[in-house]
Amino acid sequence: MQDYVPAAPVVPSLIQSAEHSFIVTPALNEELRANGFEVRVVPNVGHCIHRDDFDAFMKSLDGWI
Template identity: 50%
Template sequence: MPRADPGFVVSPVGVAELEERGLEGRTVPGSGHTIDRDDFEYLMTPPDGWI
């Protein structure tokens, strides 16, 4: 799950809840509401340890 930085749609408590349920995500530094427009390359780069 990509998350903007600063994120306002999903709270830190919400993120923790989703992680407890097994969902993995990452914060895209300096991005806004439209992460794909703010930093598409970072968004499309697979995180270390995945795949």
């Protein structure tokens, strides 16, 4: 299987991760952080963060935009 995790961001990059994601695991979040990405885990949501909890989605953008 090919690894699609970037080695480092080319520009400042935010990753919003769903707490209950089956794809983006806590270990992957840590790997991304170690690679220089800003990772924000949105609590109590599934894959569609903005649909599951729009307010939490917007709050996770605080200070970023």
